[in-house]
Amino acid sequence: MLNSFRLSILLKALIVCLLAWKGEASSLGLTVHVVPLESDGGNTVRAHFSAITPSPCPDFSAVCAAGQDCQTHLTSTPFTGNLPAPGWCVRQWQTTVPSAYKAQLSLGSTQFNVTINAEPNIRSSTGRLNQPAYVALPPPLRAQADCPQTFQLSVKDLDGDRVQCRFAREDKGECYNCPQHSFLQLDEAKCLLTFTGKASPGQYFIDLMVEDYIPVPKSVQILENKALSSVPVQLSLTVESSTNCGTELLGTVAPQEDLLFVLPYQEVKIDVSYPLDVGSVDEFAVVGPPQLYNKRDVLKNQMTLAWIRSENNLTRLLPICFAANTKSLQSKLQCVWLYQREMTTLPTGTELKCDQTAMTLVLPLASIPNIIVDELQLNSPTCRIASNSTHLNATISLNGCGTKTVHSGSELVYTNTLRTVRPYTMVSRRPTLVLPLACRIPQVQARGPHYTVEMPSDAEVFGNVYVWIEVHQPGQGSLARYTANPRFMPNLRSLPRVRRDTGSNGSPAVATKISSRIKELDLYLMSNCSMLKVEMVVTKCVESETEDFAVSNPIMDQGCMNSNSTSEIEIGQNNSRVYRLNLESMAVKTSDVMYIMCNISLCMPTSPTGHCLFECGRAGSQSAVLDSLFSRTYTVRSGQVRLIPNPLVSPAVSPNTTTALAMAPNPAGTAQTTKNPASITAVAISHAPMTTSVTTAAILTTISVFLQKTIFY
Structure with a gap:
């Protein structure tokens, strides 16, 4: 009887160890961007997942069950990296879940514990549902033993709330077997994670919760300021043997803004470069939204990122995080956010017609009160905008006026923007207008000679x-x-393997052995x-x-x-x-x-x-x-x-x-x-x-x- 009892205890301990090892070793990174659904008062949310798994990229069709409101994001060039070994891969998908949600998700052999608390919370200031905080997912973090390093988590909040980060708690069911590492310190108010350097080489896993709070002045004291929502963040930190701590490598980013506003069908480009004197960059580690493209020149330590806003059901805020990896070092983590500017429909009475060569705009002036027509301009200021006492009129060439051509899936889209332009020296409180215009040629309509595009020359x-x-x-x-x-x-x-012509007797020619x-x-x-x-x-x-x-x-x-x-x-x-x-x-x-x-x-x-x-x-x-x-x-x-x-x-x-x-x-x-x-x-x-x-x-x-x-x- 005693032996049976001991065997039972031993088996339970072994199972716990195996589960802990499996969960800890597989979690390389996870963020969830949560969007409450207005249709049911916020009782359900649209959860946008980004997860990092070990290489090779796993099949993630299992995350979307049959009949479930779920969408996976398959891209031609998924985000991958080789460092730390054996490499990693990013998988992204979105699904509808309850606002209070707990689950263990699997991607191949990788498991993720997910806890979301985004129950409906109507904001008294706006009367609208509260929007949980957004957290950018960084590539797998790297550090050197005995070399202190800080990692700034990039967070945003659409409501302008105060965002804080804390370690996940096992007693709240937010993580499983998540010990607090003594060599990691967290500034909760700044979401700043510090590695003290006092850790042995190895791979460590970090479970965090990110929460948003109603901002209050420091002079005002509130006895209990509860978090409005909580979303999970999982990170991995690989500590490598120290060779030389050196100075922290920082890339130069153009444009320098950390928040870029994106209009419909607009292309955004981000140029990143690192000093050549730091040595060879082995790879650029990048995590961003689906269909983010990058061109890398590792010989010059340069990278260009580009993203075109086409029709999508992604979140309004889209983070891009990147770092440069050498054999022994990782540069400072940097993030840029894309804000998909929310556009209203065309003003009442507006007409936009498209033909083979131009788009024609008729805009009632009554729909844009307090807007000065003389300050309005298309992409090219050389194109004339006419107006009378009641309407604004513009004929916009598809091959001029600054009109741009992009492809959204199988659609051909011509885009231009009518906007207010004022001298840089002028400061005014008058309203401004930003009106994107697009002529979309659907796949079924682009089948005839009317929409035939001449093949441009190589130089063009x-x-x-x-x-x-x-x-x-x-x-x-x-x-x-x-x-x-x-x-x-x-x-x-x-x-198939081929050989040269044989001689007349069918035997292969014999070469002189050198x-x-x-x-x-x-x-x-x-x-x-x-x-x-x-x-x-x-x-x-x-x-x-x-x-x-x-x-x-x-x-x-x-x-x-x-x-x-x-x-x-x-x-x-x-x-x-x-x-x-x-x-x-x-x-x-x-x-x-x-x-x-x-x-x-x-x-x-x-x-x-x-x-x-x-x-x-x-x-x-x-x-x-x-x-x-x-x-x-x-x-x-x-x-x-x-x-x-x-x-x-x-x-x-x-x-x-x-x-x-x-x-x-x-x-x-x-x-x-x-x-x-x-x-x-x-x-x-x-x-x-x-x-x-x-x-x-x-x-x-x-x-x-x-x-x-x-x-x-």
Whole structure:
């Protein structure tokens, strides 16, 4: 009997330990933005979840049960990171739940304990439901042992309430097995979390509750000022071995405002840069709203974030948090908030008509009293706004007047804004007008010649760009930092292995065995395009032992790589590609030289939710063109690449360089030779490894134009 009792106690203790370990180890981060629903008096709320799980990204279809009012946010580029190891991924969804809600949610093997207290609370000052506080979700936090560090949580409140943060309490059922770490201190009034540095290396998990209170002056004392609502926040802190505490790294952000107001269909861009003298930035850790796009240049320690406000059912406040990660350090956490400005409907009597070339606005002056017409202006001040005693009239060109074109899903949207503009020196209490105007062409209406869009030129879409090809030995070249210790991208599909032509008897040609033959080479396919979201599409690459490519073997075809010989190296930028060529597994060679020829184009998605399709077998396909703009396809060739190092040249000796020539297409479509770099639209460069010269050549034959006109179906 005693042994049975002891066994029962042991099993219970083991179960508790396993549950505690599972819950603690899996929670990398969570926030919930809560919006009370007016339709039922606030008894239910719309809960917008953002959760961080360990890599790889889990399937989160289970969070939305069948028949439940729930929506998951699947994005083409989810927020991910590699640091801290083994990496992390952000999942986002929204669902309707009771205002008082407790649950344990699962994402794959990751579990989250959620406690929401947002019961209806009518504000006496406005007569409206109270809005719980918003908290920005940061990427997984990192710190070094023996190096104190502070983490400022970014919070906002739509009602202007005082926001406080506190540790979650297990006795209130707000968390499970959530010990108070002695090395963490929390300034509740400022939501400032301080790491004292007195912790061993490891991963720690933090459960917080964020509450809003009616603000009162310090001179007024209230015996009991209860929280209006409480929402959960879960964070993870990875403490790493200390190398050098150093100074805190802070990024420069433009624009500098921490709150940006966004009109319908407006695009917001945020540029972030970090000092180059701090060393290499391995990655930018970013967490933001769905369909936030980013372009990263880790070589320059720079990043550009962009978000287009299209039709959405997201919250009015949208946070974006980011930090730069190096191997041993994390920069200071920074957050920017986007405020989706709430717009009323057009004033009574307003008419906005759209035709093939312009939108026409008729606005009754009686609907905008106290607004001075002479102060009203469109995006471009050169467009005239007329008025009489009763109405304002404006004809707004779809190709002028500052009209912008964006894509919202499958819709083509032309946007402009009528607003009050006053001199910066003028201070006035008169009301101002901000009136967004949009002509939306739905998918079903954009099917005819009336809404056919001419394909713009490469220069109009991608700027004055050029592309080129380079060949280097591993660990050499401008991207040596990526190729010295390469991180290979997954190769989901590949070409079948092929061999060169056989001899007359069907036997393969036998190559002379040379022990000093180079075993691996890195193929650089480069472009100078810095446009946001532009990606390079490599449709075909072949290699040959002869300059005329009379006999050739495929390296890549229709985006499919030869898995026996080719692997793509991750370089942190989409406008260029780098491939590792394994010469030993390529076709048998009888020569000590090779030449490479590739077909390259650039691609830009035309819709906020679109992405370039260049996966195996579909690279550059017509189906992808409907959602993307492609440049012309350029054929670039390398010069002679020697496969045997020149024994007469020391690796320490810099090779001489011959005169570089390029061939650019003229308007007639033929090729011409030029030495003027300014006129080069595409350049092909080959660096022969370990030789005494660098040979440069280019053939810029435009082999196809994907479309002369694009029709949005």
